[in-house]
Amino acid sequence: MQGTEAIYVLIDLARSPDMYPRMNQMARFTSQHIYSGDIAPKVLCTTPHLAPMPKGSGLMDWWREPEQRELLVACRTRVSQEVLRTHFRTLLRARFPDGNRYLFRFWDPRVLHTYLTQANTYERAAFFGPIESFYFHPAAGLDMPEWHNAMAEDPRYDPHAGGGFGKDGVPISQRTLNAFAPLRRDALLVELFQYARRKLTHWSAALGDVELKRRVRVAVEHAETYGFKNPAAIRAYFTQMTLTPNFDQVDEVRQILLDNCIPEDKKITACSKLNVTVLSKVGAIGQTWPT
Template sequence: MPMNARRRDQVIPQGQYESLHRMVFGHPARAVYAVMDGAMIEGLPGRLAKIAPDAACLFEGTLDPMLSAAAPWLVKLDPESTATQMALREGWNGHWGIVLLTDAGLDLRSVRSHLRRVLRVRAPDGASMLFRFYDPRAFRTVIPVLDPPARREFFGPIHGVYVEGRTPDCALFFARDGRPEPQALPLSTAA
């Protein structure tokens, strides 16, 4: 492979991956989860079954296989896990999902329960609709305009969320208790 060719599965360069990894796992009192978008990741349920068997679909019940394949999935990330490589190396800047920080003791079932409550929102006409908050583009557009009560309700037990920025050399961090605008965090390009 030529030196300047990018592997298909490597969305961000090694230096940026290492910088992002340090940010995400730099909070020892926090657990790290990813919500990954099956609509953006080919074969997500099967891939997660192999690398993160505890991953949980945010949709409830027995799903049609096509709906299951396009559904959002919650997975716990550990610093050296294959799921972390997938979320932070392969998927970052590919709109694959978002990364959550919670209390260290909060388990996957509790995080899933909270996220299921924020999956549906009311449109201005009163209709219920799916909120694809796990798409980084939707997250960074909608979350900053929430009023403080709606923001607290959305975040619940989640302390903060990392999403890809509008440019590939930046991550955005949205804090539950911070100001509405995210903190822009440059991703180092040094390897």
């Protein structure tokens, strides 16, 4: 059964503190978060939201702003908002080649565009489901600002017929994972910046955004030189740097960081268990943030 065509917008509220109040100004009673269940108010303002975007509306004007090129993605469909929201919930998890599942931030225009570029025909059809088209902001500089569902061109196409993925989540091939590498690093930098603002206020409160971003970038680069890849392990390394920026200059610490026999998620813990004499060296090497 064909319904009335409508345009919806996915809003990435986590990328900027200004997004939630602006969304409420224009779509307070029509927007819905796409997660399941009740969401705590503190979390609600950072979750992805879905809202109808009629032509001539404030949301449409917002969508056209160049500043939103990495924050908003639109889609066209003939199903209701609730059916569309249900479909999006089947896309919230991604299954990586190692079998592990992770949150899939498909509402980020860069993530979505990269996935659609790398996905095969079957994966793309399942991902589209009831969606006929995705639209990216022209100012985003993407090769294909519009993606259309090839299945929707068939006269027999039924947007209610299914789509989406099972409990294992969206399958991510190694090729797609490789294509995500730059985005994953950018997302890590954003996550650590937000983590510092929320959890490390005793250290970050005196820093402006530019300086804090610089320090986050330097910390990630330092962690990567020791083979850190896991985001949780890199966060632990970053946290240690906020306490003693140059802790890796101590020989005993560096030996641990370079030891490939120690899992990366245990290296910082191993450093903290060094004896008092060694730890006194850590405290004496200075508080200047490395470049």
